[in-house]
Amino acid sequence: MASLLQPDRVLYLVRGEKKIRSPLSQLYFCRYCSELRSLECVSHEVDSHYCPSCLENMPSAEAKLKKNRCANCFDCPCCMHTLSTRATNIPAPLPDDPTKITMKKAYYLACGFCRWTSRDVGMADKSVASGGWQEPENPHTQRINKLIEYYQQLAQREKLERDRKKLARRRPFMPQAFSQHTIHVVEKYGMGTRLQRHRSGAPISNLYGLSLKEGEDQKEIPIEPAQALDEVEPLPEDYYTRPVSLPEVTTLRQRLLQPDFQPAGASQLHPKHKHLLIKRSLRCRKCEHNLSKPEFNPTSIKFKIQLVAVNYIPDVRIMSIPNLRHMKESQVLLTLTNPVEHVTHVTLIACEEGDADDVNSTAKVMVPTKELVLAGKDAAAEYDELAEPQDFQDDPDVVAFRKSNKIGFFIKVVPQREDGDVTVAFRMRHDFRNLAAPIRPSEEGDAPAEAIWLTHHVELSLGPLAP
Amino acid sequence: MADKQQTVLKSGKIAAGAVVCVESEIRGDVTIGARTVVHPKARINAEAGPIIIGEGNLIEEQALIINSYPENIMPESEDVEPKTMSIGINNVFEVGCVSQALKIGDNNVIESKADVGRNVILTSGCIIGACCQVNTCEVIPENTVIYGSNCMRRIQTEKPQPQTLQLDFLMKILPNYHHLKKTVKSSGKN
Numbered sequence: 001m002a003s004l005l006q007p008d009r010v011l012y013l014v015r016g017e018k019k020i021r022s023p024l025s026q027l028y029f030c031r032y033c034s035e036l037r038s039l040e041c042v043s044h045e046v047d048s049h050y051c052p053s054c055l056e057n058m059p060s061a062e063a064k065l066k067k068n069r070c071a072n073c074f075d076c077p078c079c080m081h082t083l084s085t086r087a088t089n090i091p092a093p094l095p096d097d098p099t100k101i102t103m104k105k106a107y108y109l110a111c112g113f114c115r116w117t118s119r120d121v122g123m124a125d126k127s128v129a130s131g132g133w134q135e136p137e138n139p140h141t142q143r144i145n146k147l148i149e150y151y152q153q154l155a156q157r158e159k160l161e162r163d164r165k166k167l168a169r170r171r172p173f174m175p176q177a178f179s180q181h182t183i184h185v186v187e188k189y190g191m192g193t194r195l196q197r198h199r200s201g202a203p204i205s206n207l208y209g210l211s212l213k214e215g216e217d218q219k220e221i222p223i224e225p226a227q228a229l230d231e232v233e234p235l236p237e238d239y240y241t242r243p244v245s246l247p248e249v250t251t252l253r254q255r256l257l258q259p260d261f262q263p264a265g266a267s268q269l270h271p272k273h274k275h276l277l278i279k280r281s282l283r284c285r286k287c288e289h290n291l292s293k294p295e296f297n298p299t300s301i302k303f304k305i306q307l308v309a310v311n312y313i314p315d316v317r318i319m320s321i322p323n324l325r326h327m328k329e330s331q332v333l334l335t336l337t338n339p340v341e342h343v344t345h346v347t348l349i350a351c352e353e354g355d356a357d358d359v360n361s362t363a364k365v366m367v368p369t370k371e372l373v374l375a376g377k378d379a380a381a382e383y384d385e386l387a388e389p390q391d392f393q394d395d396p397d398v399v400a401f402r403k404s405n406k407i408g409f410f411i412k413v414v415p416q417r418e419d420g421d422v423t424v425a426f427r428m429r430h431d432f433r434n435l436a437a438p439i440r441p442s443e444e445g446d447a448p449a450e451a452i453w454l455t456h457h458v459e460l461s462l463g464p465l466a467p
Numbered sequence: 468m469a470d471k472q473q474t475v476l477k478s479g480k481i482a483a484g485a486v487v488c489v490e491s492e493i494r495g496d497v498t499i500g501a502r503t504v505v506h507p508k509a510r511i512n513a514e515a516g517p518i519i520i521g522e523g524n525l526i527e528e529q530a531l532i533i534n535s536y537p538e539n540i541m542p543e544s545e546d547v548e549p550k551t552m553s554i555g556i557n558n559v560f561e562v563g564c565v566s567q568a569l570k571i572g573d574n575n576v577i578e579s580k581a582d583v584g585r586n587v588i589l590t591s592g593c594i595i596g597a598c599c600q601v602n603t604c605e606v607i608p609e610n611t612v613i614y615g616s617n618c619m620r621r622i623q624t625e626k627p628q629p630q631t632l633q634l635d636f637l638m639k640i641l642p643n644y645h646h647l648k649k650t651v652k653s654s655g656k657n
Contacts, residue, residue, distance in 0.1 A: 114596075114615070116621075247622040
């Protein structure tokens with residue numbers, strides 16, 4: 001029955017820019033806005049770059065220079081696994097005395113997964129363990145760099161002209177430096193708008209080196225247009241008749257991972273440096289607070305800030321489902337877990353007839369009308385033998401069992417359709433104590449944190465009808 | 468018309484120089500060559516015919532080499548000829564692999580949890596990757612590497628290295644910790 005515990009059986013509705021239904025384990029909770037957030041309604045920012053195999057951190061500027069590739073690690077061009085350096089002993093004459101022969105170490109790259117070696121493409125063994133391997137140079141690099149410079153200059157010139165036109169309409173004593181620092185215009189050939197939103201006021205780092213000083217003339221970079229050739233190299237005569245040797249031909253994936261060369265033959269697949277991964281931090285779009293901020297160290301998987309929904313919102317899970325029959329009432333056992341340390345009161349409300357969120361349910365559900373009380377999560381409870389069991393008067397028709405911060409309760413389900421999966425939806429209302437809000441000094445001696453009531457729309461997928 | 472209901476007595480020989488641990492399970496007519504190491508808990512089962520294993524092989528724990536009856540033939544039917552499974556030299560059967568291939572050449576490596584079917588013939592230098600199931604009806608060309616969850620194939624330029632270092636080490640260390648099966652110098656009478 002482990003399939004009942006699968007995360008996608010219970011979905012919570014997130015009301016953001018779009019309505020998203022997602023399991024609670026994949027949601028975040030902004031405790032300043034007191035709302036659920038999903039990955040699509042937060043902004044993702046790059047925190048740091050690191051290499052996944054040597055776990056070396058790389059500052060963003062250096063990462064950009066190296067095109068987001070690690071300097072030490074290589075990827076197998078055949079199966080994209082990480083390459084490891086292996087050593088062999090080869091006899092070689094001593095440099096001083098040509099008659100004596102000693103064993104020297106020669107290093108080559110090998111893949112442990114598909115057994116590709118650097119000798120397969122003809123790369124000679126190197127005498128140093130690391131740093132000896134070079135990627136082949138792209139023959140078009142110079143031309144591409146020249147073109148990029150030319151177009152960046154063109155874009156900047158156009159932007160200046162546009163700003164100048166705007167300034168000409170304004171009053172004449174506007175400072176000239178205004179044009180350098182405004183990013184109201186989307187920069188052509190530059191970064192996207194998302195990143196620019198957060199950087200108002202900072203100069204564009206892309207063109208930083210090329211920033212114009214007032215009055216200075218920029219050197220014109222001339223480019224020649226590409227020449228179209230009339231004659232194309234003819235295909236070899238046996239192109240259509242020669243049988244294809246499959247081990248020699250590269251797969252599309254192998255080919256496209258090297259967009260510079262896109263080799264068609266397996267003997268030209270050279271290893272590339274390993275791509276860096278990023279650690280990202282998430283930020284709520286409405287209140288600009290961080291929802292998730294990982295640690296800087298690549299070897300650490302912890303978070304500095306981790307506002308995940310499972311730590312704040314009670315978790316509904318399906319425990320057991322009886323045989324569901326069309327138009328017959330059955331009892332489904334659900335569990336509710338309290339993630340916080342204080343007592344939580346949960347009320348379940350069935351969705352009304354005209355509820356706009358209730359699009360997926362195929363069955364009628366009768367939820368318990370009474371308020372369910374959940375004990376707080378007490379980490380030391382299992383070690384404390386003298387603790388008195390908390391006395392909650394539970395109605396045995398509603399509450400099946402109670403165990404520390406978890407209760408099991410029944411809901412009644414009447415499937416309305418003859419075939420297809422049974423899906424039910426209801427609303428869950430619980431109290432939330434916001435510990436992030438500043439504690440107001442209260443004269444009457446109120447509870448330190450005020451409780452607010454949050455309502456969530458929960459959908460359960462109960463599976464197919466019994467045959 | 469030998470009475471096939473009779474249990475087959477264990478025949479076949481273990482050559483001198485082979486290291487076969489007592490905890491390994493060897494059933495049926497199995498011949499093991501010199502310098503072969505059979506780890507404890509390896510299983511070699513010659514139920515439908517004899518198995519001949521060459522020299523310098525490495526058979527690791529929980530590996531299963533089985534000469535089994537083809538699936539749709541009952542063991543009791545009369546017209547089943549016992550086919551001999553032959554395994555060459557310098558092969559490696561890694562932990563947990565299952566090999567039913569009738570003919571295995573030299574220098575092959577069957578990695579952990581790989582499954583080789585009965586109708587596959589491994590030539591030499593082949594590497595069947597971990598968890599790959601090969602149950603086609605074909606001869607695998609030399610120096611083929613089968614890897615990945617989709618059993619992709621490629622040809623490598625040189626055969627895998629024979630595990631001489633590992634074999635030497637095991638032949639020294641295993642007798643310190645395990646009892647070994649007795650080796651026979653001359654061929655036994657069958």
